[in-house]
Every structure is written in structure tokens, then in C-alpha cells.
Amino acid sequence: MSAALITPATPEQLAxxxxxxxxxxxxxxxxxxxxxxxxxxxxxxxxxKLRGIVEYEPSEFTFTALAGTPLREIAAALADxxxxxxxxxxxxxxxxxxxxxVAAGLSGPGRFRFGGLRDxxxxxxxxxxxxxxxxxxxxxxxxxxxxxxxxFLVGGLGRFGGLAEITFKVFPRPTALRTLRIDAADxxxxxxxxxxxxxxxxxLDALDTVVGQPAVLARIGGPPAALDALCAxxxxxxxxxxxxxxxxxxxxxxxxxxxxxxxxxxxxKFALTPAQTPEFSAWVRSLPGGCGWIGAGGNVGxxxxxxxANLSAAPWPGVTLRGHGPLWLGPQRTPAIAGAVKHALDxxxxxxxxxx
Amino acid sequence: MTASAPAPDVVxxxxxxLPAGRVLADAAPLAAYESDGLTAFQAKPLAVAxxxxxxxxxxIVRFCHAEKLPFVARGSGTxxxxxxxxxxxxxxxxxxxxxxxxRLDPAQRIAVVExxxxxxxxTAAAQPHGLHYAPDPSSQSICTIGGxxxxxxxxxxxxxxxMTSNHVLGLKAVLATGEVVEFGGASREQIGPDxxxxxxxxxxxxxxxxxxxxxxxxxxxxFHTVLAGYRTLEEAGEAVSAVxxxxxxxxxxxxxxxxxxxxxxxxxxxxxxxxxxxxxxxELEGPREVVAVDRVRLDAILAASKPVEVRPARDAxxxxxxxxxxxxxxSAVGRLSPDFIVQDGVVPRRRLxxxxxxxxxxxxxxxxxxxxxxxxxxxxxxxxxxxDGREAGALERAEExxxxxxxxxxxxxxSITGEHGVGxxxxxxxxxxxxxxxxxxxxxxxxxxxxxxxxxxxxxxPAEGAPAxxxxxxxxxEKAGVISRE
Ligand SMILES: Cc1cc2nc3c(=O)[nH]c(=O)nc-3n(C[C@H](O)[C@H](O)[C@H](O)COP(=O)(O)OP(=O)(O)OC[C@H]3O[C@@H](n4cnc5c(N)ncnc54)[C@H](O)[C@@H]3O)c2cc1C
Numbered sequence: 001m002s003a004a005l006i007t008p009a010t011p012e013q014l015a016x017x018x019x020x021x022x023x024x025x026x027x028x029x030x031x032x033x034x035x036x037x038x039x040x041x042x043x044x045x046x047x048x049k050l051r052g053i054v055e056y057e058p059s060e061f062t063f064t065a066l067a068g069t070p071l072r073e074i075a076a077a078l079a080d081x082x083x084x085x086x087x088x089x090x091x092x093x094x095x096x097x098x099x100x101x102v103a104a105g106l107s108g109p110g111r112f113r114f115g116g117l118r119d120x121x122x123x124x125x126x127x128x129x130x131x132x133x134x135x136x137x138x139x140x141x142x143x144x145x146x147x148x149x150x151x152f153l154v155g156g157l158g159r160f161g162g163l164a165e166i167t168f169k170v171f172p173r174p175t176a177l178r179t180l181r182i183d184a185a186d187x188x189x190x191x192x193x194x195x196x197x198x199x200x201x202x203x204l205d206a207l208d209t210v211v212g213q214p215a216v217l218a219r220i221g222g223p224p225a226a227l228d229a230l231c232a233x234x235x236x237x238x239x240x241x242x243x244x245x246x247x248x249x250x251x252x253x254x255x256x257x258x259x260x261x262x263x264x265x266x267x268x269k270f271a272l273t274p275a276q277t278p279e280f281s282a283w284v285r286s287l288p289g290g291c292g293w294i295g296a297g298g299n300v301g302x303x304x305x306x307x308x309a310n311l312s313a314a315p316w317p318g319v320t321l322r323g324h325g326p327l328w329l330g331p332q333r334t335p336a337i338a339g340a341v342k343h344a345l346d347x348x349x350x351x352x353x354x355x356x
Numbered sequence: 357m358t359a360s361a362p363a364p365d366v367v368x369x370x371x372x373x374l375p376a377g378r379v380l381a382d383a384a385p386l387a388a389y390e391s392d393g394l395t396a397f398q399a400k401p402l403a404v405a406x407x408x409x410x411x412x413x414x415x416i417v418r419f420c421h422a423e424k425l426p427f428v429a430r431g432s433g434t435x436x437x438x439x440x441x442x443x444x445x446x447x448x449x450x451x452x453x454x455x456x457x458x459r460l461d462p463a464q465r466i467a468v469v470e471x472x473x474x475x476x477x478x479t480a481a482a483q484p485h486g487l488h489y490a491p492d493p494s495s496q497s498i499c500t501i502g503g504x505x506x507x508x509x510x511x512x513x514x515x516x517x518x519m520t521s522n523h524v525l526g527l528k529a530v531l532a533t534g535e536v537v538e539f540g541g542a543s544r545e546q547i548g549p550d551x552x553x554x555x556x557x558x559x560x561x562x563x564x565x566x567x568x569x570x571x572x573x574x575x576x577x578x579f580h581t582v583l584a585g586y587r588t589l590e591e592a593g594e595a596v597s598a599v600x601x602x603x604x605x606x607x608x609x610x611x612x613x614x615x616x617x618x619x620x621x622x623x624x625x626x627x628x629x630x631x632x633x634x635x636x637x638x639e640l641e642g643p644r645e646v647v648a649v650d651r652v653r654l655d656a657i658l659a660a661s662k663p664v665e666v667r668p669a670r671d672a673x674x675x676x677x678x679x680x681x682x683x684x685x686x687s688a689v690g691r692l693s694p695d696f697i698v699q700d701g702v703v704p705r706r707r708l709x710x711x712x713x714x715x716x717x718x719x720x721x722x723x724x725x726x727x728x729x730x731x732x733x734x735x736x737x738x739x740x741x742x743x744d745g746r747e748a749g750a751l752e753r754a755e756e757x758x759x760x761x762x763x764x765x766x767x768x769x770x771s772i773t774g775e776h777g778v779g780x781x782x783x784x785x786x787x788x789x790x791x792x793x794x795x796x797x798x799x800x801x802x803x804x805x806x807x808x809x810x811x812x813x814x815x816x817x818p819a820e821g822a823p824a825x826x827x828x829x830x831x832x833x834e835k836a837g838v839i840s841r842e
Contacts, residue, residue, distance in 0.1 A: 057704070057706070058601075059597060059600055059601060059705060059706050060704050060705055060706065060735075061515075061600070061705075082603050105546065105547075105548075105550070107545070111544075111545075114516075114517075115518065115522055115544075116544070116545065118546070118550055118553055119518055119522045128797060132793050132797070134793060134794045134797050135790070135791075135794060136790070136794060136797070136798070138702070138770070138771045138789075139769055139770075140702045140703070140704055140734075140735055140769065140770045140771055141514075141515065141702075141705075141734050141735065142510065142514055142519070142702050142731070142734040142735070142736050142771070142774040142775065143702060143770075143771035143773070143774065144507065144508050144510075144519070144557055144700075144771070144773045144774060144775050144776070144777050144778075145771050145772050145773050145778055145782075145786065145789050145790075146778075146786070146789070146790060146794075146798050146816075147554060147557065147558060147798055147801055147802075148508070148521060148553050148554055148556065148557050149554070149797075149798075149801070151521065151550045151553025151554060151556075152549055152550050152551070152553055152554035153549070153550075154549075154550045154553065155546055155547065155548050155549055155550055156548070156549035156550075157548075157549075159549070160549065171605055172603040172604070172605055173603075175603075195463045195464075198465070199462070199463075199465055199485075199486065199487070199574050200574065201486075201574065201577040201643050202643055203574070203576075203642055203643055203646075222642075222643075222645075222646040222649075223646060223649040223650065225645075225649050226643065226645035226646040226648065226649050227645075229645045230643060230645055230646075269545075269547070270547070271541070271543040271545040271546055271547045272543055272545070273464055273541075273542045273543050274463070274464055275463070275464060296544055296545060297544075299543050299544040299545045300543070300544075300545040317547040317548070318547055319547050319548065328547075328548070332547075332548070333538060334548075335535065335537040335539070335551065336533075336535050336537075337531060337533065337535060337537065337804060337805060340803075340804035340805075340807075341801065341804045341805075343804065344797070344800035344801050344803065344804040345797070345800075345801070354548070354549075
């Protein structure tokens with residue numbers, strides 16, 4: 001059975017769509033297919049038509065957009081006013097939507113400096129399992145009224161509700177960015193650089209490394225006049241070289257678009273601590289067809305592997321984004337309370353369960 | 357929601373759970389726990405338990421769960437919204453003795469702390485490693501991390517660095533069901549739904565935080581802190597807009613009005629530019645090369661904003677003096693008046709001028725004095741409404757004033773609270789922000805964590821059976837004789 005795709009164009013229509021079937025799953029552009037890979041018994045609701053920026057006030061550092069709005073469109077509107085989402089949302093080039101990005105809880109290299117997606121989400125309108133359209137959180141940069149449900153929905157894979165509209169905080173874009181490729185002979189050297197550079201006075205904007213490449217990638221943002229001096233000091237301490245702007249853009253596009261990971265293989269995200277990165281790198285290398293990327297100064301690891309690789313044996317908690325393996329990987333701690341919380345938001349189990 | 361067993365029996369069994377001397381049930385010592393930072397409300401708990409270990413906290417919460425006995429976790433009791441006001445006849449769990457910094461890892465830039473650790477103690481421990489804990493509520497020298505977590509406390513640096521929840525990576529807690537949970541961890545990234553994010557800001561309604569993992573940030577290398585005086589509040593507000601429009605991202609943008617300035621100068625002998633209705637504080641921070649460029653832009657913007665006077669801090673001591681004046685303003689204004697209410701609403705930043713004009717108008721109309729000290733960069737107002745509770749009708753006028761401000765914030769598309777939480781004080785205004793279905797959703801979530809409704813009952817949500825919209829005068833619990841104010 002291949003159910004028809006429902007394509008609501010307004011939040012109210014999304015609520016109707018949720019009520020229209022006993023089991024539903026909301027999908028965006030499908031750039032993280034494993035997250036919505038559920039049984040055929042789920043009616044699929046696409047946010048393809050639920051798109052557009054609803055409100056954008058550059059002077060408030062906030063915007064509100066419908067969940068199906070492509071990240072690309074948002075990035076362009078923000079760039080027009082000299083602003084950006086500092087966490088650098090992933091897969092914008094592949095067409096990822098804002099809602100799918102929230103549900104997946106993915107942040108890009110820029111999360112190193114000011115925090116991840118969870119740190120910039122302010123409010124949501126979402127449809128609960130009973131088809132009620134609810135607005136929680138706020139529309140201003142600061143709000144402490146009510147429980148922080150918007151944050152809870154980050155990384156929730158749409159299991160607790162369907163996102164209709166999301167409000168974010170944004171920042172002014174740094175005037176310039178420089179990327180340095182710092183030499184690092186092995187994983188131990190990388191860890192030393194991640195630790196020292198991450199805690200240094202330079203306030204790096206991104207600090208990543210590709211598994212198997214003898215280098216750490218460091219990015220720094222600010223006024224051009226300041227960056228020359230800062231980069232010179234960094235390279236004085238850690239030998240390496242500055243990348244030309246187009247080469248740098250290509251490197252970071254590789255990170256946000258998973259350009260390093262073969263499209264056919266499995267792709268998974270893991271939460272790490274910097275100290276775990278040498279072990280993570282060794283593990284990735286041991287996988288058949290394994291390759292990987294470490295981001296956020298060693299706090300996130302992405303692994304890709306060919307068929308037959310068993311990613312669930314990883315000793316760190318993870319989630320599969322692409323491929324057919326289990327959704328949740330490694331040690332998972334689901335609190336007993338999770339069932340009660342799911343019941344509070346979706347009593348009849350209309351959306352998939354966390355383990356579906 | 358009242359104890360099923362007779363009170364003396366409950367106290368006896370609670371006492372038996374802890375080593376001797378750690379449950380207070382006599383009237384005299386209990387008196388110290390009858391209020392928090394919002395002294396208008398007082399309630400007498402049945403007993404105060406003072407655990408020293410996480411296991412003891414778990415045992416107390418499980419006991420309360422089994423007995424359906426209401427409890428209120430308490431840090432330093434500095435909540436300004438009645439968050440730590442006891443439940444009459446319930447238990448207060450005083451967490452001050454759980455004050456260990458369990459682990460501080462300078463390489464990974466994290467600290468694991470118990471809930472009773474004082475906010476400033478985290479930064480003090482991190483400082484030798486060139487690190488700091490970013491959330492800096494004005495109460496940071498006394499408030500606890502547990503209280504900060506429960507209230508998602510803010511501070512002067514939220515625009516750039518966010519609130520408490522942006523710095524909590526994980527936590528261990530005992531829920532009101534008795535379940536001990538561990539959310540998140542030492543990684544800055546998370547997998548799956550953000551349970552940590554949901555727990556932070558729960559106002560003590562989900563359970564008790566036992567251990568909290570926070571991120572530490574490298575301490576900014578240099579600061580450029582400027583104090584600028586303006587003839588009018590509006591001009592100060594326009595200067596804020598100009599700074600924001602410039603694309604600079606200051607660490608802090610704060611405003612103090614004339615009454616706050618008068619109080620602060622009396623309290624800490626701060627010296628402010630004369631004849632100013634408002635003082636603006638803007639702070640840039642970062643690597644010296646970046647600040648050197650940005651400060652030139654900031655100085656030019658401020659020079660063009662028609663200030664009476666601009667005073668950049670020339671050294672660390674002058675910077676500290678500026679912040680001392682700002683952070684003492686609350687208590688300083690408090691000293692001008694026997695009683696006060698602090699409001700904490702948020703308005704869109706571009707409407708700050710309009711909001712302040714309205715507040716000034718109501719102040720004149722009602723004859724109630726009001727000082728404003730606030731986080732201008734966030735649009736987070738902090739009107740301090742001064743009144744004398746001994747004067748007939750004064751409290752009612754102050755509450756009417758507060759209500760007008762809260763509703764204005766909601767009407768402007770803002771929030772009733774930016775960082776002080778809803779607590780007891782603003783619970784009747786929650787329906788101004790959320791409709792019945794949204795409130796019901798929040799209540800179902802609460803019930804998932806606390807099916808018996810024993811964790812900090814009576815806070816955040818409008819009193820059952822009370823009119824949904826704000827009431828003035830006597831509080832429903834006062835009418836019921838459960839709480840009183842003096
Ligand atoms: C002079 C002054 C200035 C202030 N300035 C600011 C400011 O700038 N920004 C700001 O945000 N706030 C400010 N506050 C408010 C207050 O300090 C904060 O809300 C603070 O977080 C409360 O901490 P506390 O330890 O005093 O908590 P308490 O008042 O003891 O408790 C607050 C709430 O937290 C709950 N709680 C406490 N510990 C735990 C725990 N371990 N687990 C679960 N729940 C718990 C309590 O039940 C209660 O609901 C100020 C207060 C004062 C008096």
C-alpha cells in the first residue's frame with residue numbers, strides 16, 4: 001500500500017491532515033530519509049506546500065517561517081539583511097526544510113561558537129496527536145513562560161507533534177570569515193588541537209576535522225582587519241595554512257551537505273565528547289567503507305559506512321539519518337517518563353513512536 | 357493534595373529518613389522559609405528537610421510521592437515570582453547543602469555541579485582555567501544553579517549567550533514520580549528529543565535537579581564597556597536601535613532610568629552623568645583585535661546618538677564599577693521603598709520606547725512610583741513598582757499597575773516573563789499568553805512528570821476554579837486562608 005501524500009498549505013490544513021488518518025508521519029524534503037522511514041500504514045503528510053517566511057524583523061533578531069520553508073530561502077532572506085542562523089543548518093543545498101531540520105536536531109559547523117539549533121529556537125506552532133494547533137514558546141528573543149516545548153521538539157523526529165511554524169533568533173553575520181587548515185599528524189594530535197584551540201582567546205567560529213585527514217579545520221569570523229592578526233597568531237602556534245575563500249567555502253559546504261559521505265551508504269550522527277574523538281575515528285576507520293566527520297570541536301561525529309556495517313554497536317548514542325539500519329544507535333537512555341510524555345502530546349499514538 | 361496521614365506522624369517518618377537534626381518542624385526555624393524574594397506572599401510549611409546527599413533527596417521525594425505530600429525544592433529562595441514559596445502544610449526541600457562541584461574539566465570546558473552550588477562559585481572555580489559560566493543573574497552571588505535551572509535564569513548577557521538553558525548540557529533529576537533520570541550528558545550535542553531543554557525552566561514542577569552538567573566558555577580576552585547618559589529614555593532607546601542596526605553583537609546592552617540611577621548612586625556611590633533620565637551600558641567583548649575594530653564603530657554610533665556624556669571604562673576597575681552599579685540597582689531601588697514588585701515582561705525591542713512611555717503614564721496616573729532597570733538588548737523590562745504595604749490600597753494599586761504592564765507586553769507580542777518565571781505571582785496571567793488548549797497541553801505535560809501534582813503545586817498555572825484572567829486584591833489562596841502577606 002502506498003498511501004497518497006497529503007500536502008497542507010496552512011497550519012490549519014496541517015491540523016486537518018493530522019486528524020484525517022489514524023496514523024500519520026510528517027515529512028519535509030526527505031534529505032534525512034531514515035527519520036521518516038516507517039510502516040506503510042502511516043499516511044504521509046508533506047510540508048512541501050507549507051512554506052514561506054511569515055514574519056521577519058531584522059531589528060528584533062527574529063523570524064518566523066512555515067515548517068516546509070527551504071533553508072535556502074531563509075538563508076537568502078537573512079543574508080539580504082546581513083544576518084544568519086549561526087548554527088549553520090545542515091543540508092540547505094540539498095533542499096532541507098526548516099521543520100525537518102528542527103525535528104532532526106541537526107546543526108552545522110557554526111554551532112561551535114554560539115550553540116546549536118536548540119539554542120536559537122524560540123517558539124513553535126505545532127499540531128499535537130489530537131490535531132490541535134498549539135503555539136508554545138514565544139516570538140521574542142527572551143521568554144520564560146510555560147515549559148520549553150519548542151526545545152523538546154528539537155531532535156524529536158516529529159514523534160510528538162507536527163511542526164507548522166517556527167520562530168528563531170538570528171544574529172548579525174560576521175563581516176568576514178577565514179578558514180585555516182591546521183596540520184595534525186594523528187588523532188591524538190587532533191585532540192590536542194581541538195582542546196587548545198577551542199579554549200583559546202581567539203573565539204573560533206568552527207572547529208572540525210575529517211576522519212583520516214591529517215588536519216583540523218578552524219574557522220574564525222570578525223572584522224577583516226582583526227582576522228589577519230588572529231590568523232597569523234593561530235598559524236604561529238599551530239602550523240598549517242589559510243585556505244582561499246572559494247576553497248574554504250567548498251570545505252564547509254562539504255560539511256553541511258555531507259559531501260564526503262557516499263550517497264548510497266548509511267549515515268549516522270553521534271553525540272561525543274572531545275576526549276572520545278580518537279576512539280570514534282578509529283571505530284569509523286574499522287567500518288567497511290567507513291568515513292567520518294567530527295564537528296563542533298569534537299562534540300559531534302558523523303559516520304558513513306557501506307552495506308554490512310553494524311553502526312548500532314557504537315559505544316556512543318547516535319541516530320541514523322540515511323540507510324536502513326536501526327534508527328537509534330549505541331547506548332540509549334529512554335526515561336520511563338517518556339511514555340507518559342508521549343501520551344500527553346499524542347495519546348492515541350497518531351505519530352510514530354520513538355522506536356517506530 | 358493534602359497529606360493523608362496526620363501531620364506529626366508524617367514529620368516523624370520524614371525525620372527518620374535523614375540523619376538527626378536535618379528536619380526542621382518547629383515554628384521558629386521554619387519562619388526563615390516562609391517566603392522567597394517576593395515577600396508579599398508567605399506560607400507555613402509542615403517541615404523543612406535539609407538533605408546532604410543526592411540519595412537523601414531521592415528518598416524524600418519518593419516519600420512525598422508515596423504520601424501524596426506536596427513539596428517545594430528550594431535553593432537560596434531568591435525567586436522574584438514566588439517560585440519557592442512553600443506550600444502550606446507541605447515539605448520544603450532545602451538543597452543548599454548539596455553544594456559540591458563534582459567535576460570541573462577544563463579541557464572539555466564543562467562542570468558537573470550539585471544543585472545547591474552558588475552561581476558565582478562555578479565561575480570562581482572556572483576562572484583559574486581562563487573559563488567562566490556565562491549566565492549571570494544579578495543575584496549570582498547568592499542564587500543556586502538548581503534555582504537557575506528551575507527558572508531558566510537569565511542575566512545581562514543573554515542577547516549574545518542566551519539563558520541558563522543554553523548552557524546546561526545534561527542533568528540528573530529525581531522526578532515527582534520518584535524516577536531518577538539522566539538527561540543529556542557531557543557532549544554539547546544531543547541525540548533524540550531534548551529532555552534537558554524541556555526540564556530547564558520547569559519551575560520546580562517536574563521534580564528536583566540533583567546534578568547539573570554545564571558548559572563553560574573561555575573568558576573574553578578584553579572588554580570595552582561604555583556608559584552613556586541621555587536626557588530622555590527615548591533617546592537611550594534609539595541608541596539601542598542604532599547599535600543593533602549596525603550589525604555589532606554586544607555582550608550586553610542595559611538601561612537604567614533616573615530613579616534607578618538615584619538609588620544606585622546612593623547605594624554604591626556610583627557617579628553618573630548629571631541631569632540624565634537614562635543611562636545606557638553597552639559592552640563589547642572578545643579577542644583584543646576584534647574589540648579594537650568594533651569599539652571604533654560603537655563609539656561613533658554612540659557619539660551620534662545625542663548623549664549628554666559618554667564614559668568608556670578605562671580599566672578593569674572602572675568596568676567593575678559600572679557593573680556594580682547596574683547589578684546593585686535592584687536592591688538599591690528596593691531600599692527606597694518598604695515594598696516593591698519587580699516585573700519581568702518582554703516587548704519587541706523596537707517597541708521599547710513606546711512601552712516605557714506607557715509605563716511612565718500609568719505611574720503618573722496611579723500615583724505609584726516605578727523604576728526601570730532592564731536588559732534593553734533583549735527587550736526585557738524590569739519595572740520595579742514601589743509601594744508601601746501599610747498604606748490602604750497601595751498594594752492593590754501596585755498590582756493593578758503590574759497587570760497593565762503584563763498585558764501590554766502580551767499585546768505587543770512579547771512575554772509576561774523573560775527570566776523570572778511565572779511562579780505564584782504571574783500565574784493568573786499565563787492565560788493571557790496561552791489559550792485554553794495550550795494551557796491544557798502544558799498541564800498534561802506537568803501531569804506526565806508529576807501525576808499527583810505534588811511538585812511545587814499552585815505555581816505557574818492559574819488556580820483551579822479561579823477566574824481565568826488576572827484578579828486583583830486578595831489572592832485565591834489568601835481568601836482560602838492558606839497564605840497571607842504582611
Ligand atoms: C536582587 C535579585 C536580583 C535578581 N536578578 C535576576 C536576574 O538578573 N536574572 C534572573 O533570571 N533572575 C534574577 N533574580 C531571580 C532569582 O535570583 C532567580 O530566579 C534564581 O534562579 C533563583 O535561584 P534560587 O537558588 O534563589 O532559587 P529559589 O528561589 O530557591 O527557587 C526558585 C525555583 O526553583 C525551584 N528549585 C530550586 N532548586 C531546585 C532544584 N534543585 N530542582 C528543581 N527545582 C528547584 C524552586 O522550587 C523554585 O520554584 C533576582 C533575584 C533577586 C533577589
